[in-house]
Amino acid sequence: MSTARIQPTASALSTTIKHHLRPLRNGVVFTTTPRHLTRHGTKRALSVSMSASASAPPIPFEICVKASVTVPDKLGDCPFCQRVLLTLEEKQLPYDLNLVDLANKPEWFLKINADGKVPVIKLDEKWVADSDIITQALEDKYPEPPLGTPPEKASIGSKIFSTFIGFLKSKDPNDGTEQALLNELSSFNDHLKDNGPFINGKDVSAVDLSLGPKLYHLEIALGHYKNWFIPDSLPYVQSYTKNIFSRDSFIKTRALPEDVIAGWRPKVLA
Numbered sequence: 001m002s003t004a005r006i007q008p009t010a011s012a013l014s015t016t017i018k019h020h021l022r023p024l025r026n027g028v029v030f031t032t033t034p035r036h037l038t039r040h041g042t043k044r045a046l047s048v049s050m051s052a053s054a055s056a057p058p059i060p061f062e063i064c065v066k067a068s069v070t071v072p073d074k075l076g077d078c079p080f081c082q083r084v085l086l087t088l089e090e091k092q093l094p095y096d097l098n099l100v101d102l103a104n105k106p107e108w109f110l111k112i113n114a115d116g117k118v119p120v121i122k123l124d125e126k127w128v129a130d131s132d133i134i135t136q137a138l139e140d141k142y143p144e145p146p147l148g149t150p151p152e153k154a155s156i157g158s159k160i161f162s163t164f165i166g167f168l169k170s171k172d173p174n175d176g177t178e179q180a181l182l183n184e185l186s187s188f189n190d191h192l193k194d195n196g197p198f199i200n201g202k203d204v205s206a207v208d209l210s211l212g213p214k215l216y217h218l219e220i221a222l223g224h225y226k227n228w229f230i231p232d233s234l235p236y237v238q239s240y241t242k243n244i245f246s247r248d249s250f251i252k253t254r255a256l257p258e259d260v261i262a263g264w265r266p267k268v269l270a
């Protein structure tokens with residue numbers, strides 16, 4: 001089991017800092033301004049060092065993620081951000097969150113990433129965007145515990161998210177979008193039956209950390225907007241979601257259901 005050692009980099013938090021930062025259970029710090037833009041001496045990060053990750057960096061990674069639209073100073077509903085956070089959590093790498101209001105992107109954020117998309121993480125003093133690139137870079141730099149998925153399994157379940165969106169947006173119950181989703185979930189169920197409990201067998205791997213947040217969105221959004229749930233005829237998919245959603249790493253990094261519902265509303269109404 002890992003031990004968490006909280007290392008305040010300065011003795012006390014100022015009132016301003018308390019206003020901006022929300023230290024969490026695991027020592028992760030929420031901030032609305034990136035570290036390089038805060039005045040020297042006015043912001044102190046709490047870093048968490050984990051004994052299990054021998055090559056952990058001395059200071060936490062800075063990562064820009066979507067902010068909640070329903071509750072101030074909370075992580076928002078971006079499955080790509082959660083994927084990266086899950087990777088950091090599973091590798092026990094410390095990080096500070098920069099919460100970005102995507103409806104009103106701040107100038108500092110657009111300077112970091114002109115595309116205006118999250119997640120973006122600072123790696124070796126450079127800001128790097130895109131969850132595919134970020135998770136691969138983390139795997140290369142911090143190989144323990146190994147999370148790589150063999151190439152032949154890396155695209156298992158990869159059509160579930162797009163078919164979920166098709167069904168969610170659909171206004172015609174007979175347009176085949178529900179069946180398309182069921183077909184994808186059914187193939188996934190077969191794969192898990194023969195290879196599970198995770199996509200690559202007994203251990204969680206990168207592909208699960210990518211798919212898990214998408215299935216979380218699927219469950220919440222389809223439950224809310226269509227009163228639709230993964231059917232009992234797909235028990236391996238049902239256990240898979242329960243298993244992934246109950247991991248500590250998932251609980252720490254998941255979005256609020258209200259944010260997931262709010263996030264999909266424009267697509268449902270379009």
Ligand SMILES: N[C@@H](CCC(=O)N[C@@H](CS)C(=O)NCC(=O)O)C(=O)O
Binds near residue numbers: 079
């Ligand atoms: N391919 C990107 C997708 C990232 C992405 O689409 N992020 C959304 C939030 S879930 C975003 O930043 N949207 C803001 C925008 O498009 O303006 C990744 O894997 O990181």
